[in-house]
Amino acid sequence: MQTVTFSSIGKPTDVLRVIEAPLPEPGPGEVRIKVIASPINPSDLLFVQNMYGTQPELPSGTGFEGVGIVDKLGEGVTMRTGIRVSFTAIGAWSEYVLANQRSLIPVPDALSDEVAAQLFVNPFSAYAMVEESGLQPGQWVLLTAAGSSFSKLVIQLCKMKGIQTIGTVRHNDLDHELKALGLTEIINTEKEKLTTRVKAITQGRGVSCVLEAVGGNTTSDALKCLAKGGTMLLYGVLSLQNPSLNAGLIIFRELTIKGFWLTDWMRRVDSQKRQSVARNVLTLLVSGQIQLPVEATYPLTDLKKAIEHSERAGRRGKILLKA
Known part of the structure; x- marks a missing residue:
């Protein structure tokens, strides 16, 4: 599979590489996801420069969120494969990624891949x-x-x-x-x-x-x-x-x-609050009351162009990577 990785801290366009890697195998509580699309967020780029709240363990994948199809289940996971989900995980810029089952949000059919890819951050x-x-x-x-x-x-x-x-x-x-x-x-x-x-x-x-x-x-x-x-x-x-x-x-x-910092906020509030926010956000997006525009989509192989586009002033929407 193709995946984006980096082995040293630095400017993303300098240190990120698209490489071939074996398919990851899910451990207990994990699922493997066939990634459809993932956005380029400022936090993703700060992570590569070691300027984010979570420090990379090198070599590391990058990209924190996306949308994909549940492909394989780890031990103890009761959901079925084939479900389209929004997910959070380090390494979302990849053809396949592992994610904890607790980080998954099933995506309703009414929500496009482009919107579902940006659902979380x-x-x-x-x-x-x-x-x-x-x-x-x-x-x-x-x-x-x-x-x-x-x-x-x-x-x-x-x-x-x-x-x-x-x-x-x-x-x-x-x-x-x-x-x-x-x-x-x-x-x-x-x-x-x-x-x-x-x-x-x-x-x-x-x-x-x-x-x-x-x-x-x-x-x-x-x-x-x-x-x-x-x-x-x-x-x-x-x-x-x-x-x-x-x-x-x-x-x-x-x-x-x-x-x-959303990561800490999610840890701090109880599960009922997290579920309430998820329901409300999904309702607003499905109804069209709030919009998540996309300006351009790039394949992983055009990673450098995608990052440069994401840093341009005056963008009118998110830049997405598609596996």
Whole structure:
């Protein structure tokens, strides 16, 4: 089978290789999945650079989620083969992968492979973070990197809940799309001062919450946009730069800064909560109330082109790898 692997830490386009490998055999509690498609997420690329919460054990596969068909069962697994499932596992960029049976979500026929491939990382994160934020109808939330697949999901969820959204962009080529999804206000940080615009939009009150993914000066500026008692949820550092934080601002406005990592959130909540989120996300996707667009699909053999495409500014959808 073809699979993507790396033996040293580094830039993904430099260290990732597509190789031939024997079919893996499932152990107790595992299933083997014939992969149909898998997305390229920022976390996948950070993992290859050893800049993620999970450290690679070299040599390692990569890719954290996908959709496929259950092909073989390990000891103690009671489900049947032939079922189409969304899965999470290290090594999803492959023709076949092993996954723990607990990580599988059966996919309804109404859901396309392209949507099912993206079912876990962004939809679960968006749904969980909107809940974690405690935002109420009428309140404002600031989304940095508003053009990302994650932010587009948050925009749609907030629109459904009556939460008002401000999104930051560096280019205006996605403005029409973001407005169509329900984004209330757009700020181009290359042309406008973030804090000034947020103050004007919120009549001087500031936003109740910031969902921040950029790091560096963006984090520092976004913190100034919070209303008294507001919360910032940090879920990424796309700039790879650590922010400088104003301690006085945090103290006297009684601000809260929290990290959010879906892996830990899934461990922390009980199984009933996880199942509830899965049901709600599936319902929203099947009904078409939220969209997961795909911009392009590449075979594993075009891995380098796929990664380069995934890193382009102004993408209008996810990049998928198909085995």
